[in-house]
Amino acid sequence: MRGMKIIILFWITLFFLLTGNSATEAQPQPQPQQQELRFSAEKAYEHAQYLTDKIGPRPAGSKGEEKAAQYIYYILEQAGWKVKEQPFSKVVVQHNPLEPENNLQVINSRNIIAELPGQNPETVILGAHYDSADTSAPGALDNASGVGVLLEVAKVLASSSQQESYQLIFFGAEEAGLVGSEYFVTQADLSAVRWMVNLDMVGTPLEIDVAGKTSAPPELVKQVANVVKNESIPFHLSRDFLVMTREGSQGGNSDFSPFLDRGIPAVGFGISGRPNGFYHRPEDLMGGVSLQEIDQIGQLILVMLKSVHPSSIGSQTWDTSYLTFQLGSQVFILSSLGLRILFLLVFFFTGYLFIRLFRGKYRTNSSAWIKYFIGALTMTALSLVVVGLSGVGELLWQKLKGVEILWYAHPDLFILSRLIFILCLVFLAVGIIRKIPFAQSSNFYWLVATGSMLLVTTFLALYRLDLAFPFLFWLLCLDLLYLWPNIILALGAPYFIYHIHWELLNSQQWVSFYEIAHRYVLIFILLYAGLLLPVLFSVLFCVLRKPKFIKPILKATRLPIIIFLVADLLFLGLVPSYSQTYPQILRIQKEWTGNETAQYHMSSSDFIPNDLAKELGQVHSKNIYFPAQGDKPPMNLEGVIQDKGGRSFSLTLKMNYVREPYRVKIKIRSPHSFRITQIDDFLPMSKLPRKVKLEGIEKSGQYELILERTPPHKSILQASIEGEGKIQVTVEVIFADLKPSLTLEKHNLSIDYLESYRSEFEF
Ligand SMILES: [Zn+2]
Incomplete structure (x- = not known):
């Protein structure tokens, strides 16, 4: 036991040695200049209120967005900044790795850029x-809050002479995929820019986003964390401990990310934790923005601009594979060199244990190997069954309650319940497996668990060191387990699995993760069974190594575990799917198809609440249709396809809008391959990203191309298509329904009111 203590002490010491450059030393803070105006939270709040209540929803390209741009322009000019507009139009390719399709969107918007020259040309950029x-999201927290704070910061900065030069950028079309900021970084001369900070949904506890697609410089992270700590503002560092990257479909979650990609040190400020159900919804109103928090963030920004020194951030290239650990308000950074040393040490340690194992009593013959092999197969099958069974509670309550999903409001409870369920099953299963004669070699189980973890860690480390860290941690747990067979240590891994979901659970990414997991159930069962397997092996290893100690525990806990398991199942039934803060999303769309009369289409990704369906005299389902009153359609459409001979067709669409549409979607389909050879400025071909072609791609036997456009719109579209006969064109136009004739007042529902016009024709 003494040797054990020394080993643990060694690792703890090593950790602190490697993370030696922790962000503890305070930075000197210059006194603010006297003549400077003070930051007024009330004024910042008023700006946000104007955008939210007076202007309302501001999706890219809309009239609302344009009005907001004018307002920002006016305020900045009043404050004495040199302001200019940067309009842009960009073709964005919608990526869906699961269902390949050619979906091209034209996004039109503008950035508002303001400049304040200082005594030296070194520039700091502030963005929001x-x-x-969306057409129905007024966007108070996201992101009128950030704009309000920045407009007020602008006033303060302009009220006295500044050392550094400042640039404020109010980005358009962020929600369409960081379009405005991506455009800005490709156009601007960034050579004088020292660093950048972006505000997106401000409040406390503060989220300091230090990773987009790439990570912020460690020196900047340290300095910013220091300032926030000194201001006593609670915060969370986004790259904390186990889940370190936002790489993937989201690719950086706000406008600071494109700056990092270009080698500009940048961080993002947002609100930490999973955004409530109002995020991107009609309920994102000023009631969710706190004056006190606006004040804290505003003061913080001003202090930070004085205390973070551009010259001390260092060069334009930096270590990107470091790890951050946060303990309360203390931030530790493990550099990629430290990380490498740690990897080597754990690998050597594992190798040493392997050698020790094979030099020791681990002698065996071929018939024993067959037994072990069968044992391992049994365990694999078992982990698959256990992971599969963990969904039983969910299925049970789905049937009983008649709702499809039970996770929305409380995903953490839902994951916890599954984890408890799995652990109970593991304990029960190990009790049974232990009795089977082939499963008696503890060392074999340790060897398989550690060997597989070593392989996974090595492969991941070769790909990306920081991604491999959680597995290195797991490998270290397994190493310690060999020296100290302890069931608590063996269960370190389930905790680790839970922790790795933390950021997922507390972000909007959870929604897409859940949807994908449910669409590809089998793949996910395989994946999670793979994660469970080392845990199973470790538990079995402990049981076989210390039978005298653990056998009685297994026996005594059998009944309580069964009771706990049943209780867990019942508990899951109490978890509400929706709440007032995480309401069910419902869409009520008044639909016109061609010249037919309109109908209402009520839809949700989950079943429409039973009482609501009954009220409308409909059966319980996800889609409900019922007739609408006889309004005039918001537009009409004439579409013509002409055969020009030689596989060439011309397409003409004449759209007569009664109201300003929001989104126009044109879907072209054909059983044969086709491509567009010419098109007017509905989708300018000169703006197409390289490698992207205007052609149909195959999807379940049909070739398909989708063209979408946000405002401003033209009423005529002309295009030439090259292809073979039978071409089908569907036009779908979405309008915001600002004065819906049918409204619902229901608890736990968040409703989008839309109108749509759809027309289909073929040649
Ligand atoms: Zn936002």
Whole structure:
């Protein structure tokens, strides 16, 4: 036991040695200049209120976005900044790795850029996006809050002479995929820019986003964390401990990310934790923005601009594979060199244990190997069954309650319940497996668990060191387990699995993760069974190594575990799917198809609440249709396809809008391959990203191409298509329904009111 203590002490000491450059030393803070105006939270709040209440939803390209741009322009000019507009139009390719399709969107918007020259040309950029997510999202927290704070910061900065030069950028079309900031970094001369900070959904506890697609310089992370700590503002560092990257479909979650990609040190400020159900919804109103928090963030920004020294951030290239650990308000950074040393040490340690194992009593013959092999197969099958069974509670309550999903409001409870369920099953299963004669070699189980973890860690480390760290941690747990067979240590891994989901659970990424997991159930069962296997092996290893100690525990806990398991199942039934803060999303769309009369289409990704369906005299389902009153359609359409001979067709669409549409979607389909050879400025071909072609791609036997456009719109579209006969064109136009004739007042529902016009024709 003494040797054990020494080993643990060694690792703890090593950790602190490697993370030696922790962010503890305070930075000197210069006194603010006297003549400077003070930051007024009330004024910042008023700006946000104007954008939210007076202007309302501001999706990219909309009239609302344009009005917001004018307002920001006016305020900045009043404050004495040199302001200019940067309009842009960009073709964005919608990526969906699961269902390949050719979906091209034209996004039109503008950035508002303001400049304040200082005594030296070194420039600091402050940014915030002013668009909102959707036609029905007023975007108070996301991101009128950030814009309000920045407009007020602008006033303060302009009220006295500044050392550094400042640039404020109010980005358009952030919600359409960081379009404004991506455009800005490709156009601007960034040579004088020292660093950048972006505000997106401000409040406390503060989220300091230090990783987009790439990570911020460690020196900047340290300095910023220091300032926030000194201001006594609670915060969370986004790259904390186990889940370190935002790489993937989201690719950096706000406008600071494109700056990092270009080698500009940048961080993002947002609100930490999973955004409530109002995020990107009609309920994102000023009631969710706190004056006190606006004040804290505003003061913080001003202190930070004085205390973070551009010259001390260092060069334009930096270590990107470091790890951050946060303990309360203390931030530790493990550099990639430290990380490498740690990897080597753990690998050597594992190798040493392997040698020790094979030099020792581990002698065996071929018939024993067959037994071990069968044992391992049994365990694999078992882990698959256990992971598969963990969904039983969910299925049970789905049937009983008649709702499809039970996770929305409380995903953490839902994961915890599954984990408890799995652990109970593991304990029960190990009790049974232990009795089977082939499963008696503890060392074999340790060897398989550690060997597989070593392989996974090595492969990941070769790919990306920081991604491999959680597995290195797991490998270290297994190493310690060999020296100290302890069931608590063996269960370090389930805790680790839970922790790795932390950021997922507390971000909007959870929604897409859940949807993908449910669409590809089998793949996910395989994946999670793979994660469970080392845990199973470790538990079995402990049981076989210390039978005298653990056998009685297994026996005594059998009944309590069964009771706990049943209780866990019942508990899951109490978890509400929706709540007032995480309401069910419902869409009520008044639909016109061609010249037919309109109908209402009520839809949700989950079943529409039973009482609501009954009220409308409909059966319980996800889609409900019922007739609408006889309004005039918001537009009409004439579409013509002409055969020009020689596989060439011309397409003409004449759209007569009664109201300003929001989104126009044109889907072209054909059983044969086709491509567009010419098109007017509905989708300018000169703006197409390289490698992207205007052609149909195959999807379940049909070739398909989708062209989408946000405003401003033209009423005529002309295109030439090259292809073979039978071409089908579907036009779908979405309008915001600002004065819906049918409204619902229901608890736990968040409703989008839309109108749509759809027309289909073929040649
Ligand atoms: Zn935002």
